[in-house]
Amino acid sequence: MAGVLRERALSLLAAANNHGDLTVKISSLKQVKDIILSIEPSFAAELYSYLVELQSSPESLLRKLLIEVIEDIGLRAMEHSPLLMSVLLASLKDEDSVVAGQSIISGQKLFCGTLREMTLQFHRRGKVERWLEEMWMRMLKFKDDVLAIAIEPGSVGKRLLALKFLETYVLLFTSDTNDPQKAISEGNGDVFNISWLAGGFSILDPVGLMSEASRMLGILLNLLQTSSVPGTYTVTVVSSVIAFNLGLMIACTVQCSFVTFVA
Numbered sequence: 001m002a003g004v005l006r007e008r009a010l011s012l013l014a015a016a017n018n019h020g021d022l023t024v025k026i027s028s029l030k031q032v033k034d035i036i037l038s039i040e041p042s043f044a045a046e047l048y049s050y051l052v053e054l055q056s057s058p059e060s061l062l063r064k065l066l067i068e069v070i071e072d073i074g075l076r077a078m079e080h081s082p083l084l085m086s087v088l089l090a091s092l093k094d095e096d097s098v099v100a101g102q103s104i105i106s107g108q109k110l111f112c113g114t115l116r117e118m119t120l121q122f123h124r125r126g127k128v129e130r131w132l133e134e135m136w137m138r139m140l141k142f143k144d145d146v147l148a149i150a151i152e153p154g155s156v157g158k159r160l161l162a163l164k165f166l167e168t169y170v171l172l173f174t175s176d177t178n179d180p181q182k183a184i185s186e187g188n189g190d191v192f193n194i195s196w197l198a199g200g201f202s203i204l205d206p207v208g209l210m211s212e213a214s215r216m217l218g219i220l221l222n223l224l225q226t227s228s229v230p231g232t233y234t235v236t237v238v239s240s241v242i243a244f245n246l247g248l249m250i251a252c253t254v255q256c257s258f259v260t261f262v263a
Contacts, residue, residue: 041077071106
């Protein structure tokens, strides 16, 4: 069955890449995603090299959909998706700001998913697998690239999304000094608390992450003093700083689409 689905997926990928009708391309890519998510991740990984070819498609709608597909695959089969992360990073510089913006949105979810998986592995096994460490290195590269987007001139819409990621980063890695173990859940998702990383977790050093979060906050504050910053952008910076301060008052934890955390 896997062989049949693989051949079907390859046929659909060819259509997504070469067909003259954009509607057919989009439909084909959606079908490929369904196939990839329905088969064993190790078999699905064989298709990734063909999937990434779509990043050079001239149609921005198809490139945006590709990022959404990578998000879905990455969250469900993270171990087999390092190749796909290179597409996410490259798409941050896409000439179409909508595609680049989708890369920030999807990347933020994958950042949180990677952090969640690392924390779970550490608490359950006392160590983190090598592939996950490599994934985290890619996520740190993503963070640096998004920071550059936030502070450099460019599309306001893309910079606003970058700011929201920085806000999330600051909240994730800030501890509540009054109750460092406290975590607040919202909706159906669970939360993350920096204190969960205590206990010799070298690759996720809490002190280093908290220091970086403080640096990020300083960058947000500096942006407020930049006279060239557009009004909408300034409002978002202020909102991010306010969110940070409110987080300190309540618990400094943030919902980040986490599955149930098991200590």
